[in-house]
Amino acid sequence: MRVHFISIGGSAMHNLAIALHKKGYHVTGSDDEVFEPSKTRLAKHGLLPESIGWDAQRINADLDAVILGMHARADNPELIRAQELGLKIYSYPEYIYEQSKDKTRVVIGGSHGKTSITAMILHVLQACKVDCDYLVGAQLAGFDTMVKVTAEAPVMIIEGDEYLSSPIDRRPKFHLYQANIALLSGIAWDHINVFPTFENYLEQFKLFLDTIQEGGSLVYCEKDAELKKLVESYNLSSKSSALSKSQKSRFTLLPYDLPEHIIDNGITKLITPFGEVSLSIFGEHNLMNLTGARLVCKQLGVADEDFYNAISSFKGASKRLELVDKNELVTVYKDFAHSPSKLKATTAAVKAQFPNRKLIACMELHTFSSLNKTFLNEYDGSMAIADEALVYFNHHTLEHKKLDPITEEQVKAAFNSPNVQVFTNSAKLQAYLLSKNWKNTNLLLMSSGNFDGVDFSELAQEVIERSK
Missing domain, CATH: 3.90.190.20 (Mur ligase, C-terminal domain)
Structure with a gap:
């Protein structure tokens, strides 16, 4: 496979480029600026563009796919050339779906906590030796890249951002992943430059619920009032629709709340059926994130006791407390x-x-x-x-x-x-x-x-x- 990245220097884009390179793809890319750490990491794998800037000559009919980053503009000369040649042009999330469409897709969404929850799940799956691909929004200890795509892993864990997909695709990223297992952590108005009203922002989460696959599940924080109201109203509207099955039969609801815990001399401890579990993280939001992560891991076959044993050594994602x-x-x-x-x-x-x-x-x-x-x-x-x-x-x-x-x-x-x-x-x-x-x-x-x-x-x- 021959793949070209327009805006290869982005934090997510360069990680996907490295992941595909490791998978054996022939990867090229371009950008008008590449900063650290992307620059060094791309150079290490021989993927740093020889020259900075856009050049339509890089685009030819031999390419199997062109992946377009948000940093590029709709009038980008390489994009225009790819369109003229009729090449397959993917946004970043579209290509993630393309790489995971035959896997169980776990999509972590919400206005806050996405990276932390995704990191918790990956930490536990790694400790329990569960093979998975992933996309996460921060560099994690023990993981080489923020993206992993393989032919073998049966599961992909995806941090589902609600921001736009590309300059020519104005859909939120998390609409494109078609979750089998979804998690929503909460809803609080953000990205006002894209979603100018709270109602418009809220609608994106309702549309996300529509993308959850038949027979899947939705893990959600019922302590978040806006999210709880959305899920309950979605349930009622789906039940009343003559055109579809009830929401309960289409996907399972798995609500979560704040787990029982104590703070002992500056250490937060969970109260579990298996005894007290000391944590390296703290804060009610992190404890709710942890509970959501546990329910997702349970859907993937990880027993609660194994989850608690693994999560006790989780130290948090980068820049998250x-x-x-x-x-x-x-x-x-x-x-x-x-x-x-x-x-x-x-x-x-x-x-x-x-x-x-x-x-x-x-x-x-x-x-x-x-x-x-x-x-x-x-x-x-x-x-x-x-x-x-x-x-x-x-x-x-x-x-x-x-x-x-x-x-x-x-x-x-x-x-x-x-x-x-x-x-x-x-x-x-x-x-x-x-x-x-x-x-x-x-x-x-x-x-x-x-x-x-x-x-x-x-x-x-x-x-x-x-x-x-």
């Missing part, structure tokens, strides 16, 4: 959280885990949604539980994303909490943090970026030094 550094007086975490629901869950988790310590929580407004003037009010009270909440944004980021300007006063008013301070200068934010007394105080850094150049490890070391 990831420990940066600590001593006996202070702990520093980083997290990918940027949406209101994620901020609320993550700050609550750290505060509950360390009730006798102060919490200084920093978040960066960095995404299209978070910097949108209309969406800002969704952050109302989202960091109220922290002792101090520091919100950072850069006016240049707004200009770069071509968004309307916002002011520090607007941001402070949107968060609507007396503990909030707003910063627009990265150096001043760091200086403020390093002016604090960090004894018995934790630091939580939340962003899909890096606060414009903050080295989290260096900052953590300086914070720890100031706690002594």
